[in-house]
Amino acid sequence: MVQISAAMVKELRGATGSGIMDCKRVLAEAEGDMEKAIDLLRKKGLAKAAKRAGRSTSEGVIYSYIHTGAKLGVLLEVNCESDFVAKTEDFQLFAKNIAMHIAAANPMGMNPEDVDASVIEKEKEIFRAQMIAEGKPENIIDKIVEGKVEKFYKEVCLMSQQYVKDPQQSITDVLKETIAKIGENIQIKRFVRFQIGE
Template identity: 65%
Template sequence: MGSISAEAVKQLREKTGAGIMDCKEALSVCEGDLDKAIDQLRKKGLATAAKRAGRAMTEGTVQSYIHMGGKLGVLVEINCETDFVSKNDNFKDFTKNIAMHIAAANPVSIRREEVPQELIEREMAIYRAQAEDLGKPEKMIDKIAEGKLEKFFKDNCLMNQPYVRDPGITISDLLSELIAKTGENIIIKRFIRFQIGE
């Protein structure tokens, strides 16, 4: 593989926000394939994020987003480790985008572990009843219901949702990219979404 073009590095930087040397290395490893290089950088971001998970987060921000002429509003708390990162433009953009995403995608919880048990049981009862109505054999009903529950988690848990501005990545991927960029542990701590008439 010859030298990596500056244009390819620039494109990869724009798409991922990763550093120049990381972009060059990923393109070199992936023989200039942009899509593969993006995946490579994402994996690296995920590994970095996992390493930082134990560190304390005492800084951050509460971001608001108001939509539809005041008919829909979101407050989200996002924490980081230092005041320096909380004032960083990448962090600020991320918090705005997450608040906007929550307004649009209406998640039930941040993570699947936080979905209330009674909601899971109610969904499972509905999925089982649907499978029974279709005349599915008894031994397949639970499997079908579990498959539909997985889809429910994907659609309704913030971290699993496809990002509204780029459905090719999840909110979890977006967060990992920010962690890789800032070098700090960052967490979406809590949110509340208000909609008139709900």
């Protein structure tokens, strides 16, 4: 049995923002292995986040981000359950990071249903023409086009985009981690991105 020191608990708490008792518990479970303990906390946190998903989010912030040079800006609404959480540093930082991501990644909508149908039809036409030019058999072209459309949605829909600060995570992953850390349901409600000349 590995002895769990106060320094180990402090280190894990600093790395994850989790409570003291949770840190002690997972360190014991992970037999003092810091990496394993962090993984265990993340899994438990994500499970808690899934439970919180149905709770009402009637508080929050409208966050504005103006990029250097004042030619690009984002207005973003992020909701949470309480006014207290809306004012916390973690929540404000989450809103700022998402707004900066939107400025950089230029999503077309939150989810696939938010992307204009005419854009999707145009993409399908382009994909189909590419497949025909490559000499793909007619019977598999539709399947390939559907696959390419799915990939297109992942690239242009905010919730499935790779997070610009950590491409190993999607925005949905970052949202779930923030819910787990903060302890309240959070929703990215809507956004608008302005760019001079667009």
